[in-house]
Amino acid sequence: MGWLCQPCPSGMDRTGAAQTVARRERRMRNIRKAVITAAGRGTRQFPATRTLQKEMLPLVDRDGITKPALQLLVEEAVNAGIEQVGIVVNPESEAGIRAYFGALTDEEAGWGNDKQLLYEQAEHLQHLGERIVTIVQSEPLGLGHAVYLAREFVGEEPFIMYLGDHVLLSHTEKNCTQQVLDVYAQTGGTLSAVRRTPEERVHLYGTLAGTPLPSVTNTLHVTAMIEKPSVEQARASLRMSTLPEGVYYCFFGINVFTPEIFECLERTIAEGHRMKGEYQLTTAQQMLVERGSYYACEIAGEALDIGIPQGYLEAQMALGLAGTYGDALRRWMNERGGCDR
Known part of the structure; x- marks a missing residue:
């Protein structure tokens, strides 16, 4: 929204007014919020998306941890200094997404996995969840409508917006x-x-x-x-x-x-x-x-579209080759005759 010029308040000279404008502009450039659109139905990934939101499709990240694609975007935003993340969801996916970024359940706490890893990841998810607000798009009326629904969440601030079905990989x-x-x-x-x-x-x-x-x-x-x-x-x-x-x-x-x-x-x-x-x-x-x-x-980077099968495969390969399992994955590929096979 464009700023309207206002008369200088009584007692404020032009220098003071200019300083006020400069402070306002700095605030406008300090981006605290992000919006992720994740309400699409994922028809191009059917039947996998029949019961699973496409942004929740799992990927092995560079750190070797299996995460839904949506988590990768939230981490991307938080690591860049974003304080709050609004996720536009559909009515069917909201509960699952909120639960995913919630506290560890009693059942999960009883699992016989590596307890340290279990609790570390659960705590990390809960911390991410504290930054997240869900915004429900009741009808599939398009990307423009999804972004418009974030108006109240954003307020009078600039914000960063992501497509929820993209995996970002910096070079x-x-x-x-x-x-x-x-x-x-x-x-x-x-x-x-x-x-x-x-x-x-x-x-x-x-x-x-x-x-x-x-x-x-x-x-x-x-x-x-x-x-x-x-x-x-x-x-x-x-x-x-x-x-x-x-x-x-x-x-x-x-x-x-x-x-x-x-x-x-x-x-x-x-x-x-x-x-x-x-x-x-x-x-x-x-x-x-x-x-x-x-x-x-x-x-300098890649944006890989997991909303289509080839893009999903490319995203997993790119993350795999860039991460913890990169050397092992290359050896496996070479054993199978490289990329030509």
């Missing part, structure tokens, strides 16, 4: 979220992480183009955006001379929004702008592009 010491927040500290406004994507895959993602910012490395001022364009649309409207032929910038799965996004989503919903019966987040994002302060940054 640097800083996690993907920290990289995005470092750029946001320089740009302000709305900021989306992007990745280079070959043109044969742009139909799967929101795709954008823009003008490079000389002052911020690997960052664009966004000028155009299309939700899941055809190759022809991308070539006609989103081609960038700074990228190789046939390569485009697509959304990575991390966005920083100000409360202004809710104004745009409210308008989208009120005017009934739907695509295939759903309110799309990109409709509101396009409104923000038209307002001018929309940026995109390319970060």
